[in-house]
Amino acid sequence: MTAIRRNGAGYLFLSPWLIGFFCLTLGPALASLYLSFTRFDLLNAPEFIGAQNYVRMVTADPKFAASMKVTLIYVVFSVPLKLAFALAVAMVLNRGMRGLPVYRAIFYLPSLLGTSVAIAVLWRQLFAADGMVNGILAQFGIIGPSWISNPNYSIYTLVVLSVWQFGSPMIIFLAGLRQIPTDMYEAASLDGASPARQFWRITLPLLSPVIFFNLVIQVIEAFKAFTPAFVISGGSGGPINSTLFYTLYLYQEGFSYFRMGYASALAWVLVAIIAVFTAFSFLTTKYWVHYDD
Amino acid sequence: MVTTITLNKVEKRFGALDVIRGIDLEIKPGAFTVFVGPSGCGKSTLLRMIAGLETISGGDLLIDGDRMNDVAASKRGIAMVFQSYALYPHMSVYKNLAFGLETAGYKREEIDRRVREAAATLQITDYLQRKPKALSGGQRQRVAIGRSIVRDPKIFLFDEPLSNLDAELRVQMRVEITKLHERLGNTMIYVTHDQVEAMTMADQIVVLKAGKVMQAGSPLELYNNPANQFVAGFIGSPKMNFVAVEAADGTAVTLNGVRIETGRQHASGKLTLGIRPEHIDIGDGPGQVIGEARVELVEHLGGSTVLHVLPPFQEETMTVMLSGQQPCRSGDRVALRIERKNCHLFDTEGRALLR
Incomplete structure (x- = not known):
């Protein structure tokens, strides 16, 4: 009782977050x-099955596998490209230039706008x-195809859109690059190491x-990517399911066909996949991540 | 294998800021040269210019007679030990030592031989497979030195390498670096702000202030014959006492009405008398009494006793260092006594007057 009274004001200030979270x-x-x-189906009470x-997901739903494939392609292409691009820009900015804060803000801008509907429309x-x-x-x-309506290319336009939003990892890379002491590079250059070797x-x-x-x-x-695919394909995931992201399929199941139970199951499978990937990533750290304490 | 470094009117500007202002200096072959000076005097910048890590804004840098201004750092035959050690945290000690040799394309057997030889010299063989973070400060320091040895450079540069170590280790590493120099015989330049390090290690000390050389010479030369008041105050611990005096006739000055023979030629007017704490005595003995002072503070160091005394002729205290243990107490009155041979005299510009 006294503890609650003593800390009451603290809990009061915490309450917006606590209410939001729970x-x-x-x-x-x-x-x-x-x-x-x-x-x-939202209209009738949930029926335990x-x-x-x-x-059903693994035995009788080809769209589950199709959407998973689209999302995996997206992950496999967009993430490395985005990270490489972000690192390259960060390294250029890290060389020290006039007006760095301005460039940093300009390059960060797409990340703020990128997941918005307006950019997807653009x-x-x-x-x-x-x-x-x-x-x-x-x-x-060169006569280009219709990139977004050709199933061979449509996913890659979304990959490019994702790479364009390199701002957030770029800012983090830039902060990381600044943590590397310059005397490491100086020592290496005295040793004759080329910029590439450095x-x-x-x-x-x-x-x-x-x-x-x-x-x-x-x-x-x-x-978790959703908005760009939704806007570009008008929510269909077309052409021919080529941009049917997993989240988009989940959305269709839930909010177009009102199969909330099935949509929930899809969501939890995604959670499981992300969890497994993350856990696996952490397991690999000892082979390639160097922590300097 | 011993290398001469010559600086001709070397300058460094960062924008409008002159950091190094026309330095002429000859680093003697095989000598252990120490750049010393207060922070901001440009000593590290000068070292980095010799290393090739900073461009030279004006003048010439010659190594063995060849102009080096535009030669890449890696082509100057130089190895450098950094204040932070600059060890690669993700590589083992072995890899740290081997990095430069691998870069230079040495064969694996040759790399292994050199790494093991350097490790043996520095007694770090047991740690070769460890990462730097698993080493103590002193061990990291050794690895940093080892990394410079393996490449067998013509010149070693040290940028305040001991400042991250505790006092005891600093003394130990000081001795080891001096021994290393004796064994290898290479030209070495060492930067420090610690005049004790400079005095104990150097063959040649270069005292810098505001980007200019105040004096260059052997430690005892600087101690015995400082060229100016700055060097006089910088070299020696505790610091030299400075007292305002009036020129008298001949080689004498007057201090508070007391005539003091300094044995130095001078013009008339105001002068500054410099006298080291260890050159002031109290009580009876040879020399001349310059006044009676009140003891403000006594520091018993065991082997010596340091008195802070307030003389009648000035507001600031003077420092007196007496050998052995003295039965002084604050509040005592003592007669300060100096000898002519220990007096230094400076004009109003701070230049030393010769005997």
């Missing part, structure tokens, strides 16, 4: 875990059959904790 995050998450074992949703215009990209290609005599032997290993952090965060983000 009522809007943890509560719904646990509810969806229960719902994943039910059949639930055991693991049927999960069984992207759709850029890569349309008569869009700006083909307009530029036409200058060189990059491979000093920068990359010393940056590995930051690379690891960015990798985990970006992979999770990529698995």
Whole structure:
């Protein structure tokens, strides 16, 4: 009693977060875990059906595998490209230049806008059959396809969109690069190490904790990607399911077909996949991540 | 194998800031040269210019007669030990030592031989497979030195290498670096702000202030014949006492009405008398009494006793260092006695006046 009285003001100030976390995050998450074992169409009460949703996913749902494949392609291409691009820009900015804060802000801007609907709409215009990209290609005599409506290319326009949002990992890389003492490079240059050798032997290993952090965060983000695919395909995941991201499929199941139980099961499978990937990543750290304490 | 380094009117500017202002200096072959000076005097910058880590804004740097201003750091035949050690934290000690040799494309057997030889010299063979973080400060220091030895450079540069070590280890490493120099015989330049390190290690000390050489010479030369008041105050511990005096006729000055023979030629006017704490005595003995002072503070060091005394002729206290243990107490009155041969005299510009 006295403890609560003593700390009452503290709990009062904490309450917005506590209410938010328990009522809007943890509560719904646990509810969806229960719902994943039910059949639930929002109109009737959930009906417990055991693991049927999960069984159906792997035995009787080709769209589950198709959407998983799309998302995996997206993860495998977008994450390394985005990280490489972010690192390259960070290294250029780290060389020290006038107006660095301005450039940093400009390069960060796409990350703030990138997941917005407006940018996805813009992207759709850029890569349309008569869009700006083909307009530029036409200058060189190349007649480009309709990037977003061709199932062979559509996913890659989304990969490019993702790479363009390199700002957040770039900022973190930049902070990491600044942590590397300059005398390491000076010692290496006295040893005659070329810039390339310094990059491979000093920068990359010393940056590995930051690379690891960015990798985990970006992979999770990529698995969860939704808005760009939704906007570009108008929510269909087309053409021919080529941009049917896992989250988009989940959304369709839940909010187009009102199969909330099945959608919940899909969500929990995604959670499990992300958890397994993250755990696996942590297991590999001892082989490539160098912590300097 | 012994190398001469010559600096001709060397300058360094960072924008509008002159850091090094026209330094002429000859680093003698095989000598252990120490750059010493207060922080911000440009000593590290000068070292880094010799290393090739900083560009030279003006003048010439010659190594064995060849102009080096535009030669890459790695081509100057130089190895450097950094204040932070700059060990690669993700590599084992062995890899740290081997890095430069691998870069230079040495064969594996040759690398192994050199690494093991350097490790044996520095007694770090047992730690070769460890990462730097598993080593103590002193061991890291040895690895940093080892990394410079393996490449068999012409010149070794040390940038305040002992400042991260505790006092005891510092003394120990000081001795080891001196021994290393005796054994290898290479030209070495060592930067420090610690005048004790400078005095104990150097063949040649270069005292710097605000980007200029105040004096260069052997430790005892600087101690016995400082060229100016700055060097006089910087070299020696405790610091030299300075007293304002008036020129008298001949080689004498007057201090508070007392005539003091300094044995130094001078013009008329105001002068500064310099006298080291260890050159002031109390009580009876040879020399001349310059006044009676009140003891403000006594520091018993065991082997010596340091008195802080307030003389009648000035507001600031003077320092007196007496050998052995003295039965002084604060509040005592003591007669301060000096000898002519120990007097230094400086003009108003701070230049030393010769005997």
